Amino acid sequence: MFRRGRNDPLELLRDHVIHHKQIKLKSKNTDHRLLFDNNIEFKCSTETAWKSKSGQEYTLGALWCFLDCHLQGLEQKNYRKKALDLNFEQVFKADNQDIIEYFTGKVDYTNCINADKKPPQIRKPLQKDEDVLFGPQKKVKPDSEKEPLTEKEFNLKVFDEILRFEKPITTRNRLFRVQDRTFDDILKTAQKIFQGQYVGVGGDEEELQQILGTRTQDVNKAKQLSTAKLSYSVLNEFIKSKEKPIIIVPQIAELGNLCLKNVQQFLEYGQYLDPNGLKFTNESRSVQIKVKLRLTDIEQQFLILDTPNTITNWKRVVAVFLRGSTYELKQFPDQNPNQLFKNIRGYHLKFEEEKPKDLIKQWNVKVFDLHRSKRYQDIDVVNAFWEDLEAFLLRPAKLPSQQ
Numbered sequence: 157m158f159r160r161g162r163n164d165p166l167e168l169l170r171d172h173v174i175h176h177k178q179i180k181l182k183s184k185n186t187d188h189r190l191l192f193d194n195n196i197e198f199k200c201s202t203e204t205a206w207k208s209k210s211g212q213e214y215t216l217g218a219l220w221c222f223l224d225c226h227l228q229g230l231e232q233k234n235y236r237k238k239a240l241d242l243n244f245e246q247v248f249k250a251d252n253q254d255i256i257e258y259f260t261g262k263v264d265y266t267n268c269i270n271a272d273k274k275p276p277q278i279r280k281p282l283q284k285d286e287d288v289l290f291g292p293q294k295k296v297k298p299d300s301e302k303e304p305l306t307e308k309e310f311n312l313k314v315f316d317e318i319l320r321f322e323k324p325i326t327t328r329n330r331l332f333r334v335q336d337r338t339f340d341d342i343l344k345t346a347q348k349i350f351q352g353q354y355v356g357v358g359g360d361e362e363e364l365q366q367i368l369g370t371r372t373q374d375v376n377k378a379k380q381l382s383t384a385k386l387s388y389s390v391l392n393e394f395i396k397s398k399e400k401p402i403i404i405v406p407q408i409a410e411l412g413n414l415c416l417k418n419v420q421q422f423l424e425y426g427q428y429l430d431p432n433g434l435k436f437t438n439e440s441r442s443v444q445i446k447v448k449l450r451l452t453d454i455e456q457q458f459l460i461l462d463t464p465n466t467i468t469n470w471k472r473v474v475a476v477f478l479r480g481s482t483y484e485l486k487q488f489p490d491q492n493p494n495q496l497f498k499n500i501r502g503y504h505l506k507f508e509e510e511k512p513k514d515l516i517k518q519w520n521v522k523v524f525d526l527h528r529s530k531r532y533q534d535i536d537v538v539n540a541f542w543e544d545l546e547a548f549l550l551r552p553a554k555l556p557s558q559q
Contacts, residue, residue: 164199165216173223173262205270210253222247223259248430253529386452391549402461404476407462412507414477416462420445426535428526449546475501476547480513493519501548
């Protein structure tokens, strides 16, 4: 329950939503206020500590308007109309789930609250000693008189101390998220244990080291192989000519796909942003990004365009992001998809619950799935994209015998 003396508008709003308490909207011209229980009143323009994973900050009025329409079961178009009428900013679709789960009490914790912006708690000053009647107090025994802890109590105390410094595991994916590490070694070790082939502690130390070093050896082998391929690859042709490879993105700003507005933030920094809330002012209709390719350890610049009709040298085009429409192929010199996607790598980006379009299924295009709200998973998609494109660029530019 909400306790008096606290002045956090987010907690107040959450308490009223969870316990189905009435929140009244008082409006006078452009001044809108929310009236809560006990005559607690906040302006709708009050800034809150809520900051979505996409970086969007919302006022108290924006959050209340969205939740009020959601609880009434109103359609999206009715919500947008109400928000426009009240001059409240609209909540991005990508943030819907986080807001609904937290404010309806489905989860008790969220990463979307900026602790630095939370208002301090107001505490009542303690009364003077003569005005306070204290109950009988327990005498605290000195350490020397305390009974020693049992083994079980000691272990629980140690475990509690460890948990104080551990981050809570809220999803199955988070359990297995460790940077630059896979769990292949653990799986292989477990298989040996269950098959009775691995004796564990005190067993074959050489075998143990071999198992634990498998992942490192695989990475080194992949890098050595990539270095060998580099000398006669397409990527090496770009390095020698100092020309930037070109990636083409759609012109249309569509949630779930890329365009010039959000491509740099995604491919260079690993964060997907809704393009509809962004502006792009570059008159050249291009973006330059620089990334370090993981297999070859080479820093490479790429030029990203959304105007294929301005390209004069199509040998520089290495990748294209597609929406799945027939007219997109008309922009390319070779409109035969079977031949086109042999020389240019095709990609399609979508939310994981959406089905790919029929044309995407027919074309030789790699599909990447985004989670609608978990932005921390974007980096995995970006890494997978660069690994795939780097492997495509390491294909031979010409046969070694022709060099």
